[in-house]
Amino acid sequence: MSDAPTPSREAAMPAPAARRVSRAASLEFLSRAGELWTLAILIVLIAIFGILSPDFFSRASWLATSQFAVEYLLLGLGETFVIVTGGIDLSVGAILGFSGMVGAMVMRAMIYRHVATDLDLIAGIASALTAGTFVGWLNGQAITRLRLTPFVVTLGMLSMCTGGIYLLNNGGNVGTIPDIVGTLGSFAIGGWLPVTVLVTAVFAVLSALLLAETRFGLRTYAIGSNPQGAARAGIDVRKHLVKIYMLSGFLAAVAGLMVMARFASASVQAGANDELDAITAVVIGGTSLFGGRGTVLGTVIGSFVITVMVTGLILIGVQPFWQQVAVGAILIFAVAMDQLRDRLLDAF
Amino acid sequence: MPADAISRAVSPLQAKPVLEVVGVAKSYGHIRALEGVTLDIHAGEVVGLVGDNGAGKSTLVNIIAGAIRPSAGTLRIEGREVAFASALDARTAGIEAVYQDLALALDLDIWANIFLGRETLRPGLLGRLGWLDKRAMQRRAAEELGRTAIRVGSIRTRCRALSGGQRQAVAVARGLIWGSRLLLLDEPTAALGVEQQAKVGKLIEAVRARGIPVILVSHNMPQVHDLCDRIVVLFQGRKIADRPASDMTIADIIACITGAGITGTREMHA
Ligand SMILES: Nc1ncnc2c1ncn2[C@@H]1O[C@H](COP(=O)(O)OP(=O)(O)O)[C@@H](O)[C@H]1O
Ligand SMILES: [Mg+2]
Numbered sequence: 344m345s346d347a348p349t350p351s352r353e354a355a356m357p358a359p360a361a362r363r364v365s366r367a368a369s370l371e372f373l374s375r376a377g378e379l380w381t382l383a384i385l386i387v388l389i390a391i392f393g394i395l396s397p398d399f400f401s402r403a404s405w406l407a408t409s410q411f412a413v414e415y416l417l418l419g420l421g422e423t424f425v426i427v428t429g430g431i432d433l434s435v436g437a438i439l440g441f442s443g444m445v446g447a448m449v450m451r452a453m454i455y456r457h458v459a460t461d462l463d464l465i466a467g468i469a470s471a472l473t474a475g476t477f478v479g480w481l482n483g484q485a486i487t488r489l490r491l492t493p494f495v496v497t498l499g500m501l502s503m504c505t506g507g508i509y510l511l512n513n514g515g516n517v518g519t520i521p522d523i524v525g526t527l528g529s530f531a532i533g534g535w536l537p538v539t540v541l542v543t544a545v546f547a548v549l550s551a552l553l554l555a556e557t558r559f560g561l562r563t564y565a566i567g568s569n570p571q572g573a574a575r576a577g578i579d580v581r582k583h584l585v586k587i588y589m590l591s592g593f594l595a596a597v598a599g600l601m602v603m604a605r606f607a608s609a610s611v612q613a614g615a616n617d618e619l620d621a622i623t624a625v626v627i628g629g630t631s632l633f634g635g636r637g638t639v640l641g642t643v644i645g646s647f648v649i650t651v652m653v654t655g656l657i658l659i660g661v662q663p664f665w666q667q668v669a670v671g672a673i674l675i676f677a678v679a680m681d682q683l684r685d686r687l688l689d690a691f
Numbered sequence: 692m693p694a695d696a697i698s699r700a701v702s703p704l705q706a707k708p709v710l711e712v713v714g715v716a717k718s719y720g721h722i723r724a725l726e727g728v729t730l731d732i733h734a735g736e737v738v739g740l741v742g743d744n745g746a747g748k749s750t751l752v753n754i755i756a757g758a759i760r761p762s763a764g765t766l767r768i769e770g771r772e773v774a775f776a777s778a779l780d781a782r783t784a785g786i787e788a789v790y791q792d793l794a795l796a797l798d799l800d801i802w803a804n805i806f807l808g809r810e811t812l813r814p815g816l817l818g819r820l821g822w823l824d825k826r827a828m829q830r831r832a833a834e835e836l837g838r839t840a841i842r843v844g845s846i847r848t849r850c851r852a853l854s855g856g857q858r859q860a861v862a863v864a865r866g867l868i869w870g871s872r873l874l875l876l877d878e879p880t881a882a883l884g885v886e887q888q889a890k891v892g893k894l895i896e897a898v899r900a901r902g903i904p905v906i907l908v909s910h911n912m913p914q915v916h917d918l919c920d921r922i923v924v925l926f927q928g929r930k931i932a933d934r935p936a937s938d939m940t941i942a943d944i945i946a947c948i949t950g951a952g953i954t955g956t957r958e959m960h961a
Contacts, residue, residue: 557821558810565796565807572794575758576808577779635798 378629378641380680384673385648392655399658406531408647408654410605413543414439414614416646417598418621419628420550421591423642426625427554428587429567429634430493434482435595435621437504438475439614442592443599444508446471447517447609454519464521471603472596478504479592483585501618508611518608525607539601546597551639563587567634623670624649627677633685648673707770708733709904710755710786710873715764717750724750725928728764732873737895737905739919739936741912743948746925748908749791752877755906756788757781768872782808785872789862789879791908797851797858801843802832804850805865835868839894855882863891867898874898877908892918912941926950 392399418435425432450467458466478500485496531537554560565573566580574580595614603609628645630637652666712730716723725747732738742748753759755766757775766773768784775781781788795804806828812818833846843857843864850858859882866874876895880888888911895905895918909915915922916936924932924947932939932947 556823556825558812558823559821561799561803561807561810561823564799565803568796568798569794572796573807575756575778575788575790575794577777577782578808579777579779635796 378638378644380677381627381629381641381644381648384627385644385651388648388651388655392651392659396655396658399655402535404654404658405535406537408650409540410537411653412646412650413537413539413601413605414598414617415620415624415649416543416643417546417594417601418617419624419642419646420546420639421594422618422621422625423550423628423630423637423639424554424563424587425493425591426622426630426632427563427567427634427637428584429570430486430584430587431497431622431632432482432493432588432591433497433618433622434478434500434504435591435598436614436617436619437501437508438478438592438595439599439602439617440508440609440611441478441504441511441599442471442475442596443603443609443613444511444517444611445474446596446600447520447603448511450521450524451517451519454521464523467520468600471600472593475592475594475596475599476589477592479589479595480585482592483588486588487581487584505615508613512611514611516608516610520603520608524604528601528604528607539604542597542601546594547639547643550594554639559583559586564635567636569635620649620670623674626681627670627673629677629681631681631685632678633681708767709769711767711770712751712755713765713767715751715754715761715766717747717754717759718762723928725754725761725925728925728928728930730923730930730933732904732906734904735899735902736921737899737907737919739915739922740906740908740925741910741915741922741944741948742925745927746948747928748925749877750928751925752788752790752875752906752908755781755873756786756790756875758788758790779808782869785870786875787866787870787873788875789866789877791877791881793858793862795850795858795862798849800847800849801836801853801861802829802846804861805832805835805868809869836864839864839867856884856887859883860887863894867894870898870903872903874903874905875908876905878910879907880909880911880914888914912944916941916944924948 389399398404418439422432422435446467449470450463453463453466482493482496482500485491485500486493489496527538529537532541554563562573562578562583565576565578566583570580598617599609599613602613606613624645625637625642626632626645627648628638628641628643630641649666649670652669653663656663656666708731710730710732712728712732715725715728717725728747728751730738740748740751750759754761757778757780760775766775768786773780773784775784778788796807799807802825811824811827811831813822813824818824829846836843836846843853843860850861853861859879863876863879866876866879880891883891892914895907898905907915907919916939919936922932922934922936922939922944923930924944926947927950931950
């Protein structure tokens with residue numbers, strides 16, 4: 344009874360109703376506790392690695408882990424919105440590679456033609472972001488107009504963009520990009536804060552605010568929770584979903600630029616299979632695959648669970664492939680908890 | 692708006708009908724869910740819409756609420772023809788529906804469900820960026836729910852954690868708060884206990900007192916008979932009776948619903 348949220352309202356209710364509400368309040372806590380599990384796992388991992396390897400708390404370890412997390416986190420941000428609507432975006436890794444390749448090729452073309460250096464950078468960034476957002480728009484249109492499942496559409500788009508990456512430059516990498524890209528990609532402010540991490544942090548904060556504090560975010564949850572109900576409440580579900588997939592494509596393009604900056608080139612391999620890690624980060628972070636529930640903070644924590652494990656295992660001298668085994672197990676655990684939670688709430 | 696509502700309440704007969712349904716039909720492939728239904732709703736009137744399962748009640752409610760489009764026929768609001776492209780159009784016109792399957796987003800809090808689709812934004816720049824004014828919405832939702840005397844606990848409870856009856860209460864409250872011209876209730880008391888059913892009955896009376904007409908779909912015949920001014924019976928997609936409730940006994944209504952009373956039916960409004 345001690346966890347009843349508003350005693351004054353409860354007091355006005357007959358005893359059985361009050362009991363019901365206070366039980367609801369404890370289930371309430373359960374339903375909001377998605378990120379807490381993951382945070383606990385992350386803290387335990389950090390503690391274990393810290394004890395087993397003193398190097399784990401070094402600057403080098405932080406730089407490696409955080410720069411590694413950038414890729415999954417940026418993809419995971421867009422994926423969080425998509426999964427909250429009850430969809431899935433399997434094409435984010437391929438969009439990352441595709442838009443990075445488009446951006447690098449635009450930069451290279453301008454460098455070859457001796458266009459002013461600031462302009463080639465800006466044009467490259469703009470075209471990468473446009474390419475990613477456009478692919479996201481195509482996803483959204485196909486899903487809402489052709490009434491296909493997001494799984495099928497984005498699986499098809501994954502294949503098309505992967506093919507596109509190789510076709511664009513005949514399967515070659517592009518290394519002729521402005522020097523400033525690589526310089527920024529390897530620069531860490533004060534020695535501790537890589538530029539790519541700063542950019543990602545800004546997008547993470549913006550995404551968190553967008554999802555939790557705005558009308559757009561509220562409607563995203565509503566669509567994932569009950570699409571028909573959302574339409575009846577006057578929401579243009581189709582338009583909203585198109586925007587969601589555009590956002591996912593845009594953030595994948597930002598990830599493409601960050602990866603390009605880190606390696607000072609655009610690789611045909613960039614982003615390959617990243618969608619699986621991004622989705623895993625989101626789901627580990629407590630976002631429900633059934634839609635309607637999830638937070639950006641959970642995704643941030645989830646991304647770090649995945650990446651901390653890689654650096655940690657390398658540092659303690661274990662084969663890093665165990666990371667994949669462990670992440671898979673955590674994923675299954677997270678989904679099992681999610682379903683258990685739903686069953687508890689519905690049984691009530 | 693309040694002045695408008697009062698004038699409608701004071702002189703219901705002078706005004707045009709709030710809603711006219713003219714020759715509305717709806718087909719799903721070869722299934723004819725509705726055929727040639729014509730119906731007037733006047734200010735301050737509670738109309739009971741009854742019929743067997745599959746008679747077309749929900750289809751008619753959905754058409755009036757803009758959630759589905761009719762295959763034929765027209766709707767007029769205060770004499771003006773309207774064509775709702777979506778539920779939003781109907782809501783904008785002041786028509787609010789409580790659907791049989793509730794249409795709540797179970798993962799959202801009570802206040803968010805009440806304000807979904809017409810969210811209050813912060814003033815100024817933040818508002819233009821779509822920033823929600825959650826406090827204002829929570830305050831207003833608590834006030835309005837307090838006025839409706841529907842008890843659902845904290846306004847910040849997720850609807851998934853509510854019982855069936857409480858979920859229904861939230862849906863009814865949402866309709867009451869927003870319905871400024873016409874309120875449609877599709878089996879609003881089906882999941883409610885006796886006490887809460889009585890409360891919904893009181894609320895309907897209060898809405899009528901404000902001059903806002905109500906269309907009530909229900910299988911609870913005593914309730915329909917007590918509460919409604921007029922009873923409209925649908926049978927296999929057609930309107931077969933439309934009479935003042937005082938003209939009919941509960942047995943008459945049931946006879947109409949089962950089709951047994953068709954021969955004895957006097958059509959008053961059609
Ligand atoms: N989306 C739909 N597709 C096909 N048939 C439908 C659909 N909606 C309703 N119907 C049919 O239309 C008829 C009327 O349904 P409905 O309006 O739900 O009846 P009621 O609410 O009176 O029980 C039924 O025969 C039903 O099967
Ligand atoms: Mg029905």
